[in-house]
Amino acid sequence: MNWLKNWAQISPQKKFINDATFFDVDHASSFLAKKWEHPLQNHTRIGLLSENSLAMCVAIFALLKLGKEILFLNTHLSLSELTEQISDAQLSTVVSASQFEHRVTHLPLKIPPLFLSVLTEIPKLHHESFFLPEQPEKIAFIMNTSATTGKFKSVPITEKMVYAQVKASKEILGSFFDDNWLIATPLFHVSGLSILMRSLYNGTAVSILSKFDEDKILKAVETEEINMMSLVPTMLSRLIERLEKHRLRVILLGGAFIPRALIDAALKKELPIYKTYGMTETFSQSATLNLSHHHDKLDAVGRALPTVQITLKNVNKDGIGEIMIDSPMVMRGYLLKPPLSGPFETGDIGFIDADGFLYVLNRRNDIIISGGENIYPKEIENLVYELPEIEECVVIPRADEKWGQVPVLYYSCKDSVITDSTILSYLKGKLAKFKLPRQIIYCQTLPKNASGKIIRKVLK
Template sequence: MIRVKNSGNEFDKGEKMNWLKRYSIERPDKKFINDVTFRKVYESVTDLAKKLFSYVKNEKRVALYANNSVDMVLFFLALQFLEKEVFMLNTRLTDEEIKKQLKLLKVQIVFSYDNKFIPFNKVYKSQKQDIELVEEFDEESITVIMNTSATAGEFKSVPIRWKQFYSHVKASQKSLGVTDEDNWLVVLPMYHISGLSILIRSLYNGTSVIILEKFREEQVIELIESSRINILSLVPTMLNRIVDKIGKHNLRVVLVGGEFIPKSLVEKSIAKNIPIYKTYGMTETTSQVTTFSVLDYPEKIDSVGLPLEKVIIHIENPDKKGIGEVVIKSPMLMDGYIGKEKVFNHFNSEDVGYIDEDGFLYILDRRKNIIISGGENIYPKEIENILYVHPKIHECAVVGEKDDRWGQVPILYVVSSIDRQKILAYLSNKLAKYKLPKKIIYLEELPKNASGKILKKNLKEVN
């Protein structure tokens, strides 16, 4: 018996169906995850849901603690069939951080790939219960809860509902297109929106994904050059590690976002005819809100693209140059952080940027990253962009430091073999004097989160 639920009229009948159920019927033998077909995934998910029921029957919200794997996907989808809110735990957190987050979200039950919590293997060996499974999801129900990646501050819990995922996958499909041959690499962690959204898009499109537990350069290059994948999503630090090594390829889309994208990296990709799509978005907006093909608009290389369908972006409190705070209105936008006030359709991204005459969005920096020195605004991205052009600058980040005379001054953290004087000489011809770093700190590697984003807030701890 199938129980049907839907609280609104937004979805048309063909798309209200559970997509996994739909493609298990329409495309039973097509590979969905790695070498596993849609039919087999559907059978595995429904089987697992019946085993999970005895663990979660009295729970509204449960957690998953896992790295990327087929098992992780099966557990996530099986819990959807049981109408559970799934909190995705970052496996790089300390035990104390995990304890704090579980307590805050009132989560009692956690399933894990290892023996830290309830192991996946234990559930697989459990007895099945004879129960009804929800095979059409309520658009208002919370699908997943993700904590922001906290690159600059405290974690906030973002609930993402089916209605937001539905709006996202439709808009993304229109922006990126879809073919029957699409096979999307999932190497970004699925406990972040950048990774999980790939799975949801592919599920909606009825296309394939290849899931890797972590980013390994040679493995990714082999998948590219063998044409096993034709779409991948990466953060710039990942693309930078492989771009010079990519030979032949059949790539249709390389979606790059998640942090500042060095212009030199984009130019290098264009020279190799790698189809870079720059993108901009965040957990709160269910991933991307702007995207564009750099090969189609090379003159807009510094932009992060045009808004996706039904996304409205405006600049609040603009200065004389039109630069101000980037505010987003979108059906993909969260309703509000858990335990905090609602958003009411408008979300201040806390990024600073502008929109050009053609509607392309440009992001200058995070508002909290802007350095105000002697009354002048310094945008760290501008300095970083120049540095990344230099072939011997491997990683860099600029942050502000308090200064009695100027209020703040820029400090450069860098991974490089170039000495301080040469770096300053390189920058001095390209930047006003007040923008030059007042201190340069050398590191073997900059701190990053699981997605590869540089954690500027952690840099101040090594000073």
């Protein structure tokens, strides 16, 4: 994977990451790779613990040049959680941003951790060129699933998976010389890392924020610095009222359930929304929908990307089944676990219409079975989101002696408040009686992980 070296030769002065050029990043990462070559020479799998930054990106490319497998560590994890992930992955050591020194010094590492400095300037020393042969089956990255419903799983991402993803994504989203992706989601999540790798493959720029910041994003949009960004629904809902002047050509929206009310608001503002469906195990995008081209398919998540096959198994009489994905970008087994073959079982339930558009109804494990009837939480959540006072909501099952399970609604509000009885009155007549929430619970905020997904297991 020599894309950085190639672009540094083709367009050395073209901006790549923030104000750093392709030449700068190639030069700095080679300098760092040479510095780390000896201490890491007998160690294949290296952890990386950092917030989004230019220095983190340079470290990623330095480790790739050394042929290492990079395990991304979530900066929000506790010491015990980090210890568990490091032990499970059999890591030798960790490259860490200096602000996490107090945590990494207590981790069970075979050799001392390496620390990143804040990269204020690019080293100007002569650097050794690193050239690695293409190894399609070699593990480049290891990413842990978000574990919103259970224990994390470590997903090995090969060079072949990365190449398949960026190539297919380019066919759907296109690529132009002056493209500039905003990265506001963490690089330790697939949504952030996939943008970096797409931009590297396309030879285009990225603007990286250390974390989601409404004012910084809006300023970047208004000054026309960026024209592409990837957001989760909670991010867009916080930005949408203030999004006015822009040159945006793509807003990739996914990572969690997208309320219909948010979609309608985005269309009203003529925002270039592309709904996307994918997961860590497929290295991001598997299906994408350009909303402006398909006003009659707003509830779909799109058609499969090139080289992706989406099928259903265990299909019921209504055409609803378990969603399966197969493609060159699908992993073939979790780290240090037995290999998997055939299409990947996503754990999602949905259907495919006559035009080939995929509709995702719910996670299989989130479906509520009440008195033998299936209740899809998203159906209830979508209606609740129609109420203007609602900020966020989630429906989960509660055990019930008579019915087996019944739905329970948790919600948070925007500036104005709403009563439980008002919510219930709104749902009556729109839902069958057995689908109505048996309990409605107000929360100031709902628990979410670093990528913005609501953590259902905390509420169960």
